[in-house]
Every structure is written in structure tokens, then in C-alpha cells.
Amino acid sequence: MSGSAGNESIEVVGAGPAGLAAAITLARAGRRVVVHEAAAEVGSRFQGDHQGLENWTTESDVLDDFREHGLTCDFARTPYRQGIAFDAWGKPYAIRSELPLFYMVERGPGPGTFDAALLAQARELGVEVRFNSRVRRVEGPAILAAGPRAADAIAVGYHFETDAPDGFWVICDDDLAPQGYAYLLVMNGRGTVKSCMFSGFKREAEYVARTVERFRRLVGLEMNNPRSHGGAGNFRIPASAYSGRHPVAGEQAGFQDTLWGFGIRIAVVSGILAARSLMNGGNYDARWREALDPMLQTAVVNRALYSNLGNRGYRQFLRRVSGNNDVRGFLRRNYHPSWVKRLLSPWARMRVQSRRRDLTCNHIDCACVWCRCGGSG
Numbered sequence: 121m122s123g124s125a126g127n128e129s130i131e132v133v134g135a136g137p138a139g140l141a142a143a144i145t146l147a148r149a150g151r152r153v154v155v156h157e158a159a160a161e162v163g164s165r166f167q168g169d170h171q172g173l174e175n176w177t178t179e180s181d182v183l184d185d186f187r188e189h190g191l192t193c194d195f196a197r198t199p200y201r202q203g204i205a206f207d208a209w210g211k212p213y214a215i216r217s218e219l220p221l222f223y224m225v226e227r228g229p230g231p232g233t234f235d236a237a238l239l240a241q242a243r244e245l246g247v248e249v250r251f252n253s254r255v256r257r258v259e260g261p262a263i264l265a266a267g268p269r270a271a272d273a274i275a276v277g278y279h280f281e282t283d284a285p286d287g288f289w290v291i292c293d294d295d296l297a298p299q300g301y302a303y304l305l306v307m308n309g310r311g312t313v314k315s316c317m318f319s320g321f322k323r324e325a326e327y328v329a330r331t332v333e334r335f336r337r338l339v340g341l342e343m344n345n346p347r348s349h350g351g352a353g354n355f356r357i358p359a360s361a362y363s364g365r366h367p368v369a370g371e372q373a374g375f376q377d378t379l380w381g382f383g384i385r386i387a388v389v390s391g392i393l394a395a396r397s398l399m400n401g402g403n404y405d406a407r408w409r410e411a412l413d414p415m416l417q418t419a420v421v422n423r424a425l426y427s428n429l430g431n432r433g434y435r436q437f438l439r440r441v442s443g444n445n446d447v448r449g450f451l452r453r454n455y456h457p458s459w460v461k462r463l464l465s466p467w468a469r470m471r472v473q474s475r476r477r478d479l480t481c482n483h484i485d486c487a488c489v490w491c492r493c494g495g496s497g
């Protein structure tokens with residue numbers, strides 16, 4: 121793929137982390153950028169959701185990495201070094217890390233959110249952001265970053281106000297979150313409680329009710345002004361992350377942490393790589409494969425293993441986690457390829473299949489990037 125000419129305006133579809141990181145990268149290099157956002161504001165699918173910006177997949181700190189790539193990181197965040205996980209029998213396990221395991225951030229349009237900070241930086245650099253602009257077709261140079269296309273996992277629960285102190289709590293129990301985990305996050309008087317499930321979506325209301333009840337019993341959860349919230353995640357390692365000649369970034373490409381659904385960091389990195397490939401003429405597929413593929417592949421193996429654990433298996437896993445004084449290092453090792461995980465990779469890819477289908481494809485002489493006929497399984 122060749123780069124776009126220096127004076128051409130570049131369109132970015134989607135003002136999520138992937139699209140805005142791409143826009144910032146392009147604008148810092150002096151390129152004219154127009155971002156199209158279908159919604160009326162940034163982060164509209166999150167509306168105050170608390171999320172963890174993971175800090176365990178690299179030795180370096182995620183904020184340092186972002187700054188090195190030119191992001192100003194002017195968003196409110198709290199570093200979390202410790203928390204508590206519970207097994208299905210209510211036994212607590214301490215989670216400890218010397219360095220921040222993740223930074224809790226807020227998503228949505230409000231002040232201090234991750235999304236508002238990226239938007240502000242993009243605008244300061246001269247990026248034009250058009251809201252209520254749903255793109256159906258692009259002609260010129262463009263990056264596609266329109267978010268998830270299907271639901272491979274869902275996280276459903278509530279946002280609320282609370283007097284509880286900052287912290288995070290997790291429960292691994294298939295009766296609350298099948299093949300996933302239930303979580304409670306509190307930052308600055310506001311909280312998020314969710315069941316993050318990888319199957320059983322049709323019974324989501326039941327799982328959410330059980331999750332809330334369990335957190336009430338285990339940690340005394342009290343929610344003031346609870347508002348329901350939920351969303352989907354899409355996981356997939358594409359054969360190619362081009363749609364036609366347009367690089368596709370973030371969750372639209374399927375880039376996600378297949379194990380637990382930590383997608384912000386991957387979205388940002390893929391957006392930056394997509395922008396660089398447009399500017400410098402390099403091949404985007406080669407770039408994301410080098411930077412992301414080892415971790416993405418390992419996460420698929422981790423997911424296949426985790427899905428098979430069941431409540432007793434989660435309990436063993438939590439014992440191993442809490443026996444570790446540096447959970448950050450433990451997770452980093454587990455997200456990195458090893459010969460065992462490489463060996464398990466073909467089996468894992470068979471087990472972990474994305475639900476994504478391209479319904480517009482008739483599968484005759486198909487060369488779609490996204491549907492199964494594209495050969496990317």
C-alpha cells in the first residue's frame with residue numbers, strides 16, 4: 121500500500137480511541153484530518169463508564185508509551201496497585217502489584233474523560249471533528265475506526281454514585297458472569313458494577329441481578345442513583361486489517377484483548393499504526409502484526425483455556441494470582457507468547473471463533489476482509 125499525498129485531507133471514521141489516536145498522529149505530522157463521528161458527542165456508547173487502561177502487557181508504563189507516541193494524556197485517572205478478587209465460594213484473594221496494574225479512567229463525553237481528552241488534543245492540532253456524521257462510504261484516503269461490529273462478549277450492569285472508597289473488586293463465578301468475570305470499580309465517588317460475560321447473553325438480566333446481590337453481600341455495595349449501562353466487545357484477529365485500501369483500526373478490525381476485553385490500549389496503538397502507514401506508505405498489516413499479533417494470539421489461547429476452567433479452575437487461578445506479589449509481572453508473562461501457547465494456538469483458534477458475520481456478503485467469489493470467506497476465521 122502506498123501512502124497518501126501530503127496535501128490530501130484524510131478522513132477518519134469514528135471518534136473513539138482508535139480514530140482519535142489516528143487523527144492526532146496525522147495532525148502532528150501536519151496532515152489535514154477530518155474525523156466523522158456518527159453520534160452527537162464522543163464516547164457516547166460509554167456515558168461515564170469506568171474502565172481500566174491496562175498496564176501489564178509491556179514492561180514500560182502505558183502512559184509513557186502514549187506520551188512517546190505524542191498523546192498528551194490529559195485525562196483524569198487513578199493508578200490501581202491492589203484490589204480483591206473473590207472465587208465462587210466468596211473467598212477473597214489479594215491482588216498486588218508494585219507498579220500500577222491499570223489506570224482507571226472514565227469514558228464518555230464529560231470533562232476529564234479519556235475520550236474528551238483525546239478530542240481536545242485533536243482539535244488543538246487543527247483536526248476537524250464532525251459529529252452526527254455517519255459515514256457509509258469513503259472515497260479518498262481514510263482510516264476506518266467505527267468500533268465493534270458484533271458481540272463476542274458483553275458487559276452489563278450499572279453506573280452509580282457512592283460513598284465507598286476508591287478500589288476494584290472482581291468475582292470469578294460462572295453463575296454471575298459465564299466464562300468471564302463480574303467487577304466493581306469505584307473512583308472519586310462514582311462506581312461501575314458489571315457482569316462481563318462471554319456466553320449466556322440471553323440471561324443477562326439474571327446475571328446482573330446476581331452480580332449486584334453478590335457485591336452487596338461481599339463488600340457492602342450501595343448504589344445511589346443507579347443507571348443501567350451495557351455494551352458489547354468484538355474480538356478477532358483478521359487475516360488483513362484493510363477494507364479495500366483503507367486501514368481498519370481498533371475494534372472495527374477485531375483488535376481486542378480476547379481474554380478479558382481490555383481494548384483501549386490496543387485501539388490507540390492500532391490507530392497510531394494505521395496513521396503511520398498512511399503517512400509513510402508502509403504496510404499496515406505488517407506493522408500491526410509486528411506490534412500486536414503476538415499478544416493478540418496469546419490472548420486467544422488464554423481465552424480458550426480460561427473458558428474451560430469453570431468455578432474450580434478459576435479458584436486455582438486466583439490462588440496462583442494472589443500467591444504472586446507482582447501480579448503485573450505475572451500477567452505480562454501470561455500475555456506473552458511461550459512455546460506451550462504457540463503449540464496450543466491452532467486448538468485455541470478453533471475454540472474461540474468470533475460471532476462476526478458480514479450479513480451483506482453472499483459468499484460467492486467472496487474476497488471480503490471481514491466475513492469468514494475472507495479466510496481469516
Ligand SMILES: Cc1cc2nc3c(=O)[nH]c(=O)nc-3n(C[C@H](O)[C@H](O)[C@H](O)COP(=O)(O)OP(=O)(O)OC[C@H]3O[C@@H](n4cnc5c(N)ncnc54)[C@H](O)[C@@H]3O)c2cc1C
Pocket residue numbers: 133134135136137138139156157158159162163164165169170171172173174253254255256265266267268275276350351352353369370371372376381382383384385387
Ligand atoms: C461495557 C464495556 C466495558 C469495557 N471496559 C474496558 C476496560 O475496562 N478496559 C479496556 O481497555 N477496554 C474496555 N472495553 C473495551 C473498550 O471500550 C473498546 O475496546 C474501545 O473503546 C475500542 O475503541 P475503538 O476506537 O475501536 O471503538 P469505539 O470506542 O467504539 O469508537 C468507535 C466510534 O465510531 C463511531 N461510529 C460507528 N460507526 C460509525 C460510522 N459509520 N460513521 C462515523 N462514526 C461511526 C461510534 O459512534 C464510536 O464513537 C470495554 C467495553 C465495554 C462495552
